[in-house]
Amino acid sequence: MMAMVQPRNLKYRVWAARIVMILLLCLVMFPFLMILSVSFRTGNFATGSLIPENPSLEHWAMVLGFEYTAADGSVVKPTFPVLTWLWNSLKVSFTTSALILMLSTTGAYAFARLRFRFKNHLLTSMMILQMFPAVLALVAFHAFFNKLGGVVPWLGLNTHSALVMSYLGGITMHIWLIKGYFESIDVALEESAYIDGATPWQAFRYILLPLSVPILAVVFVLSFIGVIGEYPIASVLLQGVDQLTLAVGMKQFLYAQNYLWGDFAAAAILTGMPITVVFLMAQRYLVNGLTAGGVKG
């Protein structure tokens, strides 16, 4: 308990804060509940009551790949390999995030710790380039991987490796994030590792990286979320139905004449699940005060 003088009306303030927070929570939860409701609603209707009047599992059967027998006896067959899309999304997201982590930590190390010419110019120009949305370069991506595929088939259009590679271009923000964190760690820690006989790589691996776990978790989650929901690049690079990621595939439910909102909603929730799992796993690494006690503050 903090030994601090508290004003007498503290109780009311606590309650006020709680009410505001509950309202805020409702605001945040409402869209999610709506989507959940749409996915259990019979037929494909975007509007309706929040609790479905005739709950049905037809959309979930569709996305999970089961046949569904409707109330009138007709059998609906799943039209798209939604689970394959989910698997594709997971594969691409995990590979991309892992590679981004590797590239951006080493890149950030260079920017935070090493001295070389044009360092600041490089940093700012990377930042400025990254400010343009990747969408602007769609045609370039397409042409590039089209050509590349002629030489290296596994990096051509309609491959996941091409998609991963195009995502790896977007690591500037992560480099900046990690660089800022590295700079908050006293360089004396690595210096004393050198004195202890460590090579620069060992000092990086055994001292700097373990102390940076919180920011690495943040970067992993951020890039995971970014990749799993990415649409423009994936929609241009991937073409075969079996190669699509969930974000691109979901668009297949929205025909020009017929929006299958129910199937779309079920697929959307499916996309959200891995994000939730990744976040829950990362949360235990998001701890403060990892560097406490190392140096005199």
Add this chain to the structure above:
Amino acid sequence: MAEVKLTQLDKSYDGGKTFVLKNINLHIEDGEFVAFVGPSGCGKSTLLRMICGLEEITDGLLELDGEHSNDMPPNERRVGMVFQSYALYPHMTVRENMEFGLKLAKANKAEINRRVDEAARILQLEKLLDRKPKAMSGGQRQRVAIGRSIVQEPRLFLFDEPLSNLDVSLRVQMRQELSRLHNKLKTTAIYVTHDQVEAMTLADRIVVLSPLADGAESNLEQVGAPLALYHNPCNLFVASFIGSPKMNFFRAAIVEPGQKETRIKLECGTELRVCNDTRNARAGDKVTLGIRPQDVLNHEEADGAENCITGTIETIERLGNESFIYLNHPDIHEAFIARVEDSLRRQPGAEFHVGVPAENCHLFDASGVAFSRTRSPVFD
């Protein structure tokens, strides 16, 4: 165990336009305890970091045990360093902190344990081995930092202001522990500090560095045993840096130069006799008179006595066993302080007569170089 030799060492951060360190020549013997002292900005920490390889050497030669070591990476120099900020690895326990270097060197487990346990015993860290740094006090952390370098059995210990983050009583205690440790291990040690008391009490030899002045040839001012620096500072800088409170300096001029004794005159007109060899100077040369606050006599009662400077009292610091009287005098450089042994209350503004024994006086020429003393006290 190592010998360190620096020859004409330079350090510049901007490719030779300005220098932080210039023309440093120093030979540190095996087993010696040497302290680098100087005010902040004099480059003493930089010099230490150059010796351990964390800072590049712009020019000159560094030899460790006779081996050219300018470009040897720090992990190959086999030195141990204790940082001002301790720099313990916060994600490791005390034991892991101390083992780190040995594990990198792939020492065998039994040897690692033996060395860590021995270091822990010497530094009384046995009970803390499983703690993380954040659960320890400053003094304990500093001991771990020392332990971490001991277990490596380095040939050279480097201390970068290791005690400056500790409170006063702990600092005195750690100072004694360091002294004891050095007597036991006999490893060559270099100790950087801005606290001249630490340097005086710990070191076999002191190296005084100054911030590099424009056009100066070197910023290494003087190297010598602590008492040699105290009694025979070679110039104004060293004289003012060594000793606490600082030496008093007066503007004066030579009246009659001499080999054994010199007659000088303060600008205010007071004539004094000092024991300095000024045979190369001429009458009328401007000089600076230096006298330590501890070396003066209380001539309060004896107005008009010989070799006496009179000032007016500003403030008095009464410490019980002694008092420091801060005086005003027209010819003083910075502050005029006299130490007296009583605790009497004195009236600010009143006159106070300070006796300056001729044999206790220091004399410096216009460029700040000391005239040698002819009757300096005996010390070993």
